[in-house]
Structures are given as structure tokens and as C-alpha cells.
Amino acid sequence: MKLLNFNKILDLFILFLLTGMGLAVIYSVFIPNSRFLLFFDESYLDLLALIDTGGNGKLNLLTYPLSLYLICAVTCIGYLRTKKAKYLEFLVLIWTTVLIARVISIFARGGVIVDSYFYVGILPEFIVAPFFFFLRNKINLPS
Secondary structure: OOOOOHHHHHHHHHHHHHHHHHHHHHHHHHOOOOEHHHOOOOEHHHHOOOOOOOOOHHHHHHHHHHHHHHHHHHHHHHHHHHOOHHHHHHHHHHHHHHHHHHHHHHHHHOOOOOOHHHHHHHHHHHHHHHHHHHHHHHOOOOO
8 A cells, every 4th residue: 555645745735725815815805795705605704704793703803813912922932031043033924924914905905094003003013023124133043
């Protein structure tokens, strides 16, 4: 019996995940009110309950930002405890990703409104990633 090639299985799994995530991004950003993937009777927003339908939308909107912040907090604590570059590299990566996602969302939605959320949610995202990037380039840490 031939052994399974786990590398190929992993590659296929990753490609499947990337395709699924790519479709979700396209639907969520460009066509959120259309029928989701033609398999569902509801739109992407209805499916994920991101509109006020009494579903779990408020939980979704709370869970994902909290996940980001908790990952950041654990990484920051790891860096403070060990002073290893891998933690700083991860912070640069995650916050650069957040910044890119924010820029895409601003362009896709046609701009941003300056309100209280702008000052506490959006503006810091334009500061955090460059700040971590700048510090990473200024200090020399062990891996």
C-alpha cells in the first residue's frame, strides 16, 4: 500500500482554505447583499448575521477584533518576557496585515467618516504597524 503524501494533502488543504477565504473576502467587500455562493438563500451578511436580524452578528463583530487584540497582547507579553525578535516580527506582520485590510476596506467602501471610532479604532491602525516596523529596524534582537 502506497503511503500518503502528507505534503500534497497539506498543500491541497491550504489551497482549499485560501479559495474559501478569497471567496468570503470578495462577497464581504464587493457583493455582501447578493446570494452567497449560490448555495444559500440568504446574502453573505444574512448568513453571518452581520445585519440586525437578531442573530449572532454582534458576537461576530466582537469576537474577531477581540481575537486580534488577544493575539497581540500575548505576543507583546512574549516579547517583554524574552526579548526575542520572533515576537516583534509577528507584531509587524499582524499589524501590517491589519493596516492593509483597513486600507482595502476604506477604498472598497469609498472612504472613512471621522467620528469617535475613527480616533480609537482606525487612526491607531495607521500608527501601530509603522511604529513596530520602525522599531524592528532600529534594534538588533536575537532570534
